[in-house]
Amino acid sequence: MGHRDYTTAGFDSPEVQHNIMALVGNGFDLQVASDYQMPIDTRYASFYHFLKLRSFDETNPILQEMEELQRARKDNWSDVEAVVEKMLRENRVRPRELGESLKRIQEQFSQFLELAVPSSLLVRLGADSMNNNSAVTSLQEFLGDLDRDDYARLQFPKRINNFDVFNFFFVNFNYTSLLDDFVYLDQQQFDPRPYKTVDRNFDFKIDPGAVAGEWGDHFSSYVTSDVVHPHGHQSIPRSLLFGVDTPQHVRGNQDPALRLAKPFWAQNDLRYRHLFDDTELFIIFGCSLGESDRWWWKHIADALGTERTRSDGVRKCSPELILYWFNEGGNVWDVDAVCDKFLEFAAPSERARLREYVHVVMHDAGTARNWLNTSRADGSKL
Template sequence: MEEKQLNVSLLIGNGFDIAILESLKLKYTTTYKEFYDYLTYFLVNKNNSIYMAINEKKTLETDDNWMDYELLLSELVKQKIEALERISNFQNKKKQYEVFVEDWKEIQYMFADFLNHVITPDILKQVTQLSGKGTLERLLGDLTANQYKNIEFPSKTTHYIEMDFHIFNFNYSSLVDNYFYWLFDYHPYNVSTNNFNFFPNPRSFPNLKSRYDQKTKFFIRSSMNIYHPHGRLSIPESILFGMTNDIPAYIKEKNNFNNELLQKLDKAYWARLDDKMQPILEKSDLFVIFGQSVGESDEWWWRQVIHRLAEGSELLIYDFKKNSLKEKILSYCGGSKEIKKEIEDRIYVIDFDNSKKLKYTFTF
């Protein structure tokens, strides 16, 4: 049965920003280590409790990724809640809470300063020239012959369908936005609303359900939607770090400091993931994960992907330097061997590194 509309969801993480900045041969990128170095050099208040915890962790451990920072924040919130519960005097409790919140905000603004230091307007213009339109046109190009043989998505494509691209930019910068943005005419023809070319088989691989080759080009209607579920650099206080607490509604009680700290940590709450993002993900026919570590701080997303895969969707996951991302995704199945077995053949891993470059997608 032909689909009249297809939905493709791209979940893009910090690995994208790092890769594209490195491709431009820039001096700085957006790694956690570089932020730590920036913070160490420019932060005036070295007594900031969050900075002190970051500094101590960096001294004791060699881990170097943003997930470690979010897990650290979670642990600090837990410790602060325990400390506040031991304080009986209300004014002292309030003061301790306010100091911690100000420390959090100070790091938040320093992070915004860091990103503005790394990503200048000139860099955004350079990224726009790279154009991700080709990535979307040949989205299946970097699959192997064996993978392409089994994937069902090509058989769902044909002329005149509508293909909606939903790009979830987990980063706070707009590098992803600039890469994928292009100004296309929504009505380029007098007798047609098609505005996009999609190549279902860029490498002429055989497929069990379709007979397309690299010359096949479908004229389709497309739309693009870009979301920033973790906040935007242009609004520093919108920048979210933390976990998902799975609390449907927080108790609205004045001066409940413990409750307010848990709420502040909850990315899913502030991003309204259940209300805004879940309905989009539930319609996705194909997921693309690029530049993600698939860490537990974004567990909500991986569970949504798993749920949709169990309903028949498919996933392309780009695994830089073979970090076992497929296994990480499957680890969120909640111990269900049945679901794991059902979805694992619908996950297609695209391995690449600095010596094994991508040829069709994300070719910056």
């Protein structure tokens, strides 16, 4: 069992279903904060200053590590979670004490989010997505973000035909609803039944970048989408998960170290593991590929290049990955370095073979982009 099969129930005349798992990290929320010129963003550095202004407990070991990261100019949330894992591994803080420290941080972070992501921002973002067809454009035209060479290597477009189902499953690592708001298929930009006699509701653009016109322009099809929050949601403060990936060595179900693992509390194996078995395309956006989310990166790496039978039970496919990487300031990477970083989660003997299944899209604040773009193509803000 994998994703829900919409070819057997739900639509009148569907053909093959394409399951697309999109994993979205804090880079999306930071992009929104920048594009909407918000005074506070969701970087951990902003949260650190929030804690300092509130005279938060100076003895909290996580706050102390955040101070060290500030001095080292490390600015990803994955850096914070990495030091939590390091403290656990080196037995510098007892697991239960570390858990209590994380709980205190969680309580403060919930209040911080209310300042960084007010309801007024959600209203503005949603209205702009609706008026500019941003959600539909993301789902329809993301293939246009690849350069000519990567598009030519990508097998996904070659397997598409009329009447196919495009099932987008968003894994939102953020605690906010900004992504949910942006990709919501509202009544203005999406009609579930736009035609009088057929139930197709989507046109997928096979070649929005005009790279391979001989393959056709767009296909009459179906679309579905869903968003999950494995690490908790801003509206339920006690659900927010901070912590580490599952420890390598766990001494039974009651091991206190297990209680610091995000995959344990999110029940990843139970709720999400089966979805990798029939996902055809993975998209990663706004993620730093940190160790604390190793569970996800490893399962994607394990799925890449493994031949699967598609929903018709006959045709085959090998899953691929489109990996968006934001380059900014002095922290500039090239495509090979980004690919290598992801492939660290694959078995060493498989890394060379899997490179052909990884397609990297480099971008910065001024890059014209279709996927999850909260600014206009001309660079002006929505």
